Amino acid sequence: MTPKQIVNELDRYIVGQFNAKKAVAIALRNRYRRSKLSPADRDEITPKNIIMKGPTGVGKTEIARRLAKLVKAPFLKVEATKYTEVGYVGRDVESMIRDLVEVAIRLVKDERYKEVEARAFERAVDRVADLLLKQSKELPEGITKVAVIDEVSKHNLDQMQVEISVADIPKPVELQAGGGEINIGNIFGDILPKKTKKRTVTVEEALRIIASEESEKLIDLDSVESEALKRAENDGVIFIDEMDKIAGKSSQNGPDVSREGVQRDILPIVEGCTVSTKYGNIKTDYILFIASGAFHVSKVSDLIPELQGRFPVLVELDSLGVDDFVKILTEPENAITQQYRKLLAVDNIDLSFTDDGIAEIANVAYDQNNTLEDIGARRLQSIMEHIVEDISYDINEEGEPKKVVIDREYVLNNFTTESRNLKKYVL
Numbered sequence: 001m002t003p004k005q006i007v008n009e010l011d012r013y014i015v016g017q018f019n020a021k022k023a024v025a026i027a028l029r030n031r032y033r034r035s036k037l038s039p040a041d042r043d044e045i046t047p048k049n050i051i052m053k054g055p056t057g058v059g060k061t062e063i064a065r066r067l068a069k070l071v072k073a074p075f076l077k078v079e080a081t082k083y084t085e086v087g088y089v090g091r092d093v094e095s096m097i098r099d100l101v102e103v104a105i106r107l108v109k110d111e112r113y114k115e116v117e118a119r120a121f122e123r124a125v126d127r128v129a130d131l132l133l134k135q136s137k138e139l140p141e142g143i144t145k146v147a148v149i150d151e152v153s154k155h156n157l158d159q160m161q162v163e164i165s166v167a168d169i170p171k172p173v174e175l176q177a178g179g180g181e182i183n184i185g186n187i188f189g190d191i192l193p194k195k196t197k198k199r200t201v202t203v204e205e206a207l208r209i210i211a212s213e214e215s216e217k218l219i220d221l222d223s224v225e226s227e228a229l230k231r232a233e234n235d236g237v238i239f240i241d242e243m244d245k246i247a248g249k250s251s252q253n254g255p256d257v258s259r260e261g262v263q264r265d266i267l268p269i270v271e272g273c274t275v276s277t278k279y280g281n282i283k284t285d286y287i288l289f290i291a292s293g294a295f296h297v298s299k300v301s302d303l304i305p306e307l308q309g310r311f312p313v314l315v316e317l318d319s320l321g322v323d324d325f326v327k328i329l330t331e332p333e334n335a336i337t338q339q340y341r342k343l344l345a346v347d348n349i350d351l352s353f354t355d356d357g358i359a360e361i362a363n364v365a366y367d368q369n370n371t372l373e374d375i376g377a378r379r380l381q382s383i384m385e386h387i388v389e390d391i392s393y394d395i396n397e398e399g400e401p402k403k404v405v406i407d408r409e410y411v412l413n414n415f416t417t418e419s420r421n422l423k424k425y426v427l
C-alpha cells in the first residue's frame with residue numbers, strides 16, 4: 001500500500017490526526033522501500049522510530065489498533081508500564097521481542113494453513129468417512145466408501161454423531177510469578193507418546209478438528225519458524241503505549257524506582273541487538289518502534305536522552321473540537337451512534353439522530369471537556385450512555401416496535417446548562 005492508501009484506510013475509522021497517520025504511513029512504506037534494496041544498502045538503513053504525543057482520548061491507541069489490522073506485518077502492541085527492569089519480578093523488555101516472534105509465527109502459520117486448507121479438508125473427509133463406516137448404524141447397508149466421502153464432503157451428514165480421538169493436551173502450569181509459564185506437555189511432548197481421549201462429536205465438528213490436525217501435519221514447522229523470524233526481524237512493528245508513564249525523574253522509592261531502568265533496558269532493543277527466542281536468535285535493528293503517550297505530566301524531554309535520540313520522528317496529535325466530535329459520532333465505520341442503533345434494534349427500538357441532535361451532543365461534549373477534564377472522544381461515550389439510559393431501560397415487554405428520535409431538544413432536556421458542569425457525568 002502507498003502512504004496515501006494507508007492514510008485513506010485509517011481515515012475510515014479515525015477522524016483527523018493527519019500528521020500522525022502520515023508519519024506511520026511513511027514509516028511503513030519505508031519498510032517496503034528498504035526491502036527492494038541490495039542487501040548491502042538494506043543493512044545500512046534502519047527504521048525511523050516514531051513518538052506519538054497527544055492528550056488522552058484523541059486516537060493514539062486507536063491508530064495503532066487499526067494499523068495492526070491493516071498491515072500484514074507482525075505487529076505487537078504493548079504497554080510500557082507492564083515491564084520491569086531486569087532483576088525485578090515481572091516481565092523484562094526482551095519478552096516483547098519474543099512476543100513479536102510469536103505473532104509472526106501465528107501470521108505465517110495462518111498463511112500456510114490457508115495454502116493447505118483444501119488438502120487438509122480432503123484428508124479429514126476421508127478419515128471421517130472411515131470412522132462413519134466403522135461406527136454408524138444409520139448408514140444404509142452396503143454403502144460404499146466413495147459414496148460416504150461424497151456425502152460427507154457435501155456436508156450432508158454434518159449433524160450425524162461420530163466418535164473421534166483427540167489429543168489430550170495438559171493445561172500449562174504457571175510456575176513463575178508474572179506470567180512466565182511453561183507447558184510441561186510441550187517439554188515432554190517429544191519423549192512421551194501423545195495422550196489421546198475419545199470424544200463423540202458431530203461430523204461437522206469432527207471435520208473441523210481433524211482438518212486442523214491434518215493441516216498441522218501438512219505444514220513444515222521448520223520453514224514456518226525461519227520465515228517468521230525473518231518477517232519479525234525485517235517487517236516487525238512494536239507499538240509501545242503509555243510511554244510517558246515510564247518517563248520522568250524517578251523518585252527514589254516506591255514503584256517508581258525502576259522506571260529509568262526500564263528505559264535503559266529498552267535502549268539496546270530499539271538501538272539494535274540480538275535477542276534469543278525459542279525459535280532462534282533475532283536481530284532487533286530493523287524492527288519499527290512507535291511509542292505513544294499523553295506526555296502531559298511528564299514530557300518527551302523527561303525520557304533519558306539516549307532513548308529520545310532513538311525516536312527521531314515526533315508527531316503531535318490535536319485535541320478534539322466540536323466539529324471533530326460531530327464527525328466521530330457519525331462518520332467512522334460503526335460510529336458510536338450506529339452502535340447504539342444496532343444494539344437497540346435488537347429490542348425493536350428504532351433509534352435515530354437528527355443533525356441538530358448530533359451537533360448538540362458534540363457541543364455538550366466540548367463543554368464538559370472544557371469545564372471538567374479533557375478526556376477527548378471518550379467523553380462522547382459517557383454522554384451517549386446518559387442520553388440513551390432511559391430508552392435502554394424502558395423497553396416494551398411485548399417487543400412492540402418503538403421509534404425514538406434524538407433531536408436537539410431531547411439532548412437539551414437531558415443536559416441542562418447546569419448539568420453540563422455537574423461532576424455527576426464524570427466517568
Ligand SMILES: Nc1ncnc2c1ncn2[C@@H]1O[C@H](COP(=O)(O)OP(=O)(O)OP(=O)(O)O)[C@@H](O)[C@H]1O
Pocket residue numbers: 013014015016017054055056057058059060061062063293294328332376377378
Ligand atoms: N480522532 C478520532 N476519531 C475517531 N474516534 C476517536 C478519535 N479519537 C478517539 N476516538 C475514540 O475514543 C476512544 C479513545 O481513543 P484512544 O484509545 O485512541 O485514546 P488515546 O489517544 O490512546 O488516549 P490515552 O492517552 O488515554 O491512551 C476510542 O474508542 C476511539 O475510538
Ligand SMILES: [Mg+2]
Pocket residue numbers: 060061062241
Ligand atoms: Mg491509549
